[in-house]
Amino acid sequence: MAADPRDPGEQDASSRRKILKIGVGALGAGLVAIPLAPALGFLAYPLDGAGVAGETGFLAVGKRSGFGADVPVRVDLYADRTDAWNRTKNVKIGSAWVIEVEGGLRAFSTVCPHAGCAIDFDPAATKFTCPCHRSFFTLKDGAVEEGPSPRALDTLELRVEGGLVAIRFQRFRVGVVEKVVV
Amino acid sequence: MARALDWLEERVGYRGWARGWSEEQVQGGARWRYTLGPTLVYLFVQQVALGILLASYYSPSATDAWASTAYLNDQVTGGWFLRGLHHHGMSAMVVVAVLHTIQVVLAGAYKRPRELNWWTGLALGGIVLGFSITGYTLPWDQNAYWSVVVRAGIVTSVPGGEWSQQLLQGGRELGNLTLTRFYALHVFVLPLLLVGLLWAHVRLRRRHGVTPPAGLSEEALVRTREPLWPRQVFMNVVAMTICGGALLAATISSHGAPLMAPADPASNYMARPEWFFLGLFQLLKYFNGPLRLVGAALIPGAAAVFLLVLPFLDRAPTRRLRSRVGALSGVAALMTGLVTLTALAVAEDAGKESYAAGVAAAQKDAARARELALAGVGPRGGVAVWENDPEFQALALFQEHCATCHTLRGKGGEEAPSFDDWGSRAWMAAFLRAPNEKRFYGGTKAHHTMEPLSAEDLPEEELMAAVEYVLSLRGDEAGALDAGLVKRGQALWEEKLECSGCHEVEAGKEGTGPTLAGHGSRAWLERMIVDPTAVDLYGEGAEMPKFGAKLSAAEISTLAGLIAVERADTL
Numbered sequence: 001m002a003a004d005p006r007d008p009g010e011q012d013a014s015s016r017r018k019i020l021k022i023g024v025g026a027l028g029a030g031l032v033a034i035p036l037a038p039a040l041g042f043l044a045y046p047l048d049g050a051g052v053a054g055e056t057g058f059l060a061v062g063k064r065s066g067f068g069a070d071v072p073v074r075v076d077l078y079a080d081r082t083d084a085w086n087r088t089k090n091v092k093i094g095s096a097w098v099i100e101v102e103g104g105l106r107a108f109s110t111v112c113p114h115a116g117c118a119i120d121f122d123p124a125a126t127k128f129t130c131p132c133h134r135s136f137f138t139l140k141d142g143a144v145e146e147g148p149s150p151r152a153l154d155t156l157e158l159r160v161e162g163g164l165v166a167i168r169f170q171r172f173r174v175g176v177v178e179k180v181v182v
Numbered sequence: 183m184a185r186a187l188d189w190l191e192e193r194v195g196y197r198g199w200a201r202g203w204s205e206e207q208v209q210g211g212a213r214w215r216y217t218l219g220p221t222l223v224y225l226f227v228q229q230v231a232l233g234i235l236l237a238s239y240y241s242p243s244a245t246d247a248w249a250s251t252a253y254l255n256d257q258v259t260g261g262w263f264l265r266g267l268h269h270h271g272m273s274a275m276v277v278v279a280v281l282h283t284i285q286v287v288l289a290g291a292y293k294r295p296r297e298l299n300w301w302t303g304l305a306l307g308g309i310v311l312g313f314s315i316t317g318y319t320l321p322w323d324q325n326a327y328w329s330v331v332v333r334a335g336i337v338t339s340v341p342g343g344e345w346s347q348q349l350l351q352g353g354r355e356l357g358n359l360t361l362t363r364f365y366a367l368h369v370f371v372l373p374l375l376l377v378g379l380l381w382a383h384v385r386l387r388r389r390h391g392v393t394p395p396a397g398l399s400e401e402a403l404v405r406t407r408e409p410l411w412p413r414q415v416f417m418n419v420v421a422m423t424i425c426g427g428a429l430l431a432a433t434i435s436s437h438g439a440p441l442m443a444p445a446d447p448a449s450n451y452m453a454r455p456e457w458f459f460l461g462l463f464q465l466l467k468y469f470n471g472p473l474r475l476v477g478a479a480l481i482p483g484a485a486a487v488f489l490l491v492l493p494f495l496d497r498a499p500t501r502r503l504r505s506r507v508g509a510l511s512g513v514a515a516l517m518t519g520l521v522t523l524t525a526l527a528v529a530e531d532a533g534k535e536s537y538a539a540g541v542a543a544a545q546k547d548a549a550r551a552r553e554l555a556l557a558g559v560g561p562r563g564g565v566a567v568w569e570n571d572p573e574f575q576a577l578a579l580f581q582e583h584c585a586t587c588h589t590l591r592g593k594g595g596e597e598a599p600s601f602d603d604w605g606s607r608a609w610m611a612a613f614l615r616a617p618n619e620k621r622f623y624g625g626t627k628a629h630h631t632m633e634p635l636s637a638e639d640l641p642e643e644e645l646m647a648a649v650e651y652v653l654s655l656r657g658d659e660a661g662a663l664d665a666g667l668v669k670r671g672q673a674l675w676e677e678k679l680e681c682s683g684c685h686e687v688e689a690g691k692e693g694t695g696p697t698l699a700g701h702g703s704r705a706w707l708e709r710m711i712v713d714p715t716a717v718d719l720y721g722e723g724a725e726m727p728k729f730g731a732k733l734s735a736a737e738i739s740t741l742a743g744l745i746a747v748e749r750a751d752t753l
Contacts, residue, residue: 020416024412027420031224031228034228038259038260043238049260084253086560088561
C-alpha cells in the first residue's frame with residue numbers, strides 16, 4: 001500500500017487521520033486537565049500561610065527574680081498552636097535565652113542565625129555558642145565574635161509586668177544578614 | 183525540539199517502540215467495545231495521580247485520619263473536588279470493569295488460548311475491590327469504622343479467619359495499626375500488584391490480539407483490519423472522555439465524597455457498605471447461626487470459582503453465542519442474582535423509617551462535626567472535634583469552676599444549690615416548700631434563714647400564684663405568663679406573704695435576702711457569678727466566691743447561659 005499523495009482517496013484518508021490526531025490530542029489534554037488544574041491550587045494551599053500558626057503574643061516565662069546577670073537562663077515558651085488540622089493547647093513552640101544586662105532583661109532566640117541550630121551557653125568561655133558550626137556570640141548583646149553566623153543573635157521582645165517576665169516569640173530567616181520575620 | 187527528540191531517539195530508541203504499539207493490526211477493524219480496557223487504564227492512572235495528591239495531606243493514624251481528611255476536604259483549595267474524583271473514580275472503575283467483563287464474556291474472549299487473559303482480568307477485578315475496601319476505611323469516619331467492624335466480623339466467621347482478621351487489622355482492637363496497615367495496602371501493595379498484573383494482562387492481550395465477532399470469516403478479518411493508530415486510539419480517547427465527563431458531573435453534583443462524623447465506637451450507626459457491595463451485604467441477612475458461613479463465604483466463593491473455571495466449563499470450539507448458551511446463562515444468572523440482591527437491599531432500606539431517621543441523624547452529626555473541625559481538632563483524635571462545641575466548652579468551664587459546690591445534670595458537689603431545672607416554676611414551688619432541702623440551700627453552711635412555707639401556710643394554688651408573680655419579676659426571660667395568676671400572686675405578696683420582710687422586688691433596693699427583680703435572668707446570673715456579695719444579692723454573708731476577676735466576661739456569659747437553659751418550662 002504505497003502512499004500516493006496525488007490519489008484523492010489517500011488525501012482524504014490523510015486529512016481524516018489528521019483530524020483524529022488532533023482529536024486525540026485535544027481530548028487527552030482535557031482529561032489530564034481535570035485533575036491537574038485543581039491540583040496546583042491544592043498543593044499550593046499551605047503557601048497561603050495556612051499550616052503551622054504559632055502564637056506571637058507575649059508568653060509568660062517566669063518571675064523577674066529568676067533571672068540575673070553573668071549566667072543566662074534558658075526558658076521554654078508555651079502557647080496554643082494550630083498545625084494544619086490540629087489545634088493544641090499549651091505546647092512548647094520554642095525557647096529563649098534570658099540574661100540581665102545593665103539592670104534590664106534581654107531575650108535572645110535560641111535559633112542560630114547561621115543555619116538554625118540550637119544556641120548553647122558555654123560557661124567556660126562565658127559566651128553563647130552554636131555547636132553545629134562553631135559560631136560564638138557575646139552574652140551582652142549577642143554580637144558575633146567568631147564563626148560563620150551572618151548576624152548577631154536575634155533578640156526577642158521582652159516585657160516585665162508585675163514582677164512577671166513575658167517574651168514574644170518569633171522566628172527569623174536564617175542565613176541572611178538582615179533580621180527578617182518568617 | 184526535533185533535535186532534542188533525535189538526541190533522545192539515538193539513546194532510547196523510543197520510535198521503534200511507539201511504532202510497535204501504534205501499528206498493531208486490529209483484526210476486523212476498530213470497535214467501540216475494545217475501548218473498555220483502555221478506559222480502565224485511564225481511570226487507574228487518574229486514581230494514582232489523585233491518590234498521591236490526597237496523600238500529601240492525609241495522615242494514617244487513628245488520631246489524625248478523620249481530622250486530616252476533614253481538613254483536606256473542607257479547607258484545602260480544591261480538596262473536596264480531588265477527593266470526590268478519587269471517591270467516584272472507584273465507582274467508575276467498578277462500573278467499567280463490569281462492562282468490560284460482560285464484553286469479554288459475550289465475545290468469548292475467556293476461551294483458549296486466552297485463559298490467562300481471563301484470569302489476570304479476574305485478579306485485577308479482585309484488586310479493584312481490595313482498593314475499595316482499604317480506601318473506604320482511611321477517612322476513619324463512622325462509615326469507615328463500622329464497615330471495618332462488620333467486615334472483620336465476616337472474616338472471623340470463616341475458618342482461620344480470626345487469625346487473618348487480626349493480621350489485617352493489626353491486633354484485637356481497631357486503631358492506629360488498622361489504619362497504617364490499610365494505608366500500606368492501599369498505596370503500596372495493591373498498586374504494585376495491580377501494575378504487575380496489568381502489565382501481564384496487556385502483554386497477553388497484545389499476544390493474542392483483539393477478539394473480533396465470531397461471525398467474521400478469516401478473509402473478512404484480514405480485509406477490514408487496520409492499525410491501532412489512529413482510529414482505535416481515537417475511539418479509546420472518546421470513551422475515556424465520556425467516562426471522565428460522567429465522573430466530573432458526578433463529583434460536582436454530589437459536591438465530592440461523603441465524610442461522616444469521626445469514628446465513635448460508642449455510637450449507634452446504620453452501617454452500609456459501598457453500593458457495589460450491597461448485594462453481598464443483603465446475602466448475609468439470609469443466613470444465620472451456623473449457616474452464616476454460607477452467605478459470608480460459600481456462595482460468594484462458589485461464584486468466584488465459577489468465573490475462574492469458566493474457560494473449562496465452556497469447551498465449545500467456537501465463540502458463537504448459540505453454541506455457548508450454558509456458560510452465558512451461568513454468567514447471566516450470577517449477574518441477575520447480584521442485581522436482585524442489590525435492589526432488595528436498597529428497597530429494604532427505602533421502606534424503613536428508622537433507617538431514614540438514622541441517616542438523617544448521622545448527616546446532621548457529620549455536618550456539625552465538620553463545621554466544628556474548621557477551628558482545628560484537638561490532639562486526642564477525631565472525636566475531640568466535639569470539644570469545639572460551645573456546649574461542651576460551657577460544661578468544661580462549669581466542671582472546672584462551679585462543680586465543686588454546684589450540681590448540673592446530676593453531676594457535681596452539694597455544698598450549694600443544684601442547677602438541675604433551676605429557676606423553673608416547679609423548682610420555685612418546691613423551693614418555697616422546703617428551702618433547706620439538700621438540692622436547694624441544705625448543703626450551704628450559712629444560708630438557712632429562709633422559712634419553709636407549708637401547705638397550711640399557703641395552699642397549692644396560692645403557692646403557684648406566688649411563683650407566677652416572682653417569675654414575672656424576671657422580665658423578658660420569664661416566658662409566657664398567666665396574667666391572672668401574676669395579679670393574684672402580687673396581691674398575696676403584698677397582703678398575706680411575709681417574703682417582703684427580707685426580699686425587695688424593685689431593682690436596686692436592698693433587703694436582707696436577695697432582691698428579686700430580674701431574679702433568674704441571664705443578666706442576674708451573670709451578676710451573681712461576678713460578685714454575689716453585692717448588696718442586692720447575698721451581701722457580705724455570701725458563701726460563693728466572686729468570679730469577676732477570675733473569669734472573662736465571655737466565660738461568665740457562657741456559664742449564665744448554661745444554667746438558664748437547664749430550666750425546662752420557662753424558655
